[in-house]
Amino acid sequence: MAAEAGSATKPAKDRGRWWRGFTGSLAAGLTVLAVGVLVVGLVCLFTGAPGPGAASLVGHPLAAVLALAAQRVADRRVGLPAAGGGVAVVLFAAATAAVFWLG
Template identity: 75%
Template sequence: MASPDTEELATVPLPTPRPDDRTTPHQVITDPAAPSPDAPTEAAAPTETGEQADATSPEAVEQVEPAKPAKPRGRWWRGFTGSLAAGLTVLAVGVLVVAGVCLYTDAPGPGPVLLIGHPIAAVLALLAQRVADRRNGLPAAGAGIAVVLFVVSALTLFWLT
């Protein structure tokens, strides 16, 4: 008996795809106010029981197109303040990691003000960003401004002094 490596494998043709019974071809409607060619004009289509429904009955009324959701506003502002809050959080974690390495190697490292201030500023910025993400209007704008102020104050107090 030959091994599978030396035998030639037979190829099996793939079945041809059949159209799905549940799908129907799309109909392009150029004017939503114009009736479709399949829609009944004055008389409504017969219901399941075989009787005619009037044109105002729920069975005869079709939804033409769903209402479009409103465009979200302030997406760039929320993205910007979210990036600032995430950056401040990464910076706070970095300061804590450097402090741990310095503690392990007996090297001078960041002082207690940096070790306490950075995580507090990061937590405050993340909380303000959460408010900015979940609210709309003036509360969202105020929370975004608070994120910017937390980031600027942390960088000014801890890195420029």
């Protein structure tokens, strides 16, 4: 009987797992991108080469921090707050791509 009760609740948890995995990947990707932009900025600072501008050096880490905070909400809550946190992560990633990479 315990196995039946456990299997009845499992689909409810699996339903949002792919979404949290997707948004978690986006948040982690933004974090890696922010670290990469900062490293390139430091290399360009020391070599005298032109590098990313101030907006990029501030915007990428800011977007990563906001996405990680939203992902934390998505991971720790259920229902509408969790979905909202995931949507926020997607919006932060899309805004970062649109502002800094697409033109």
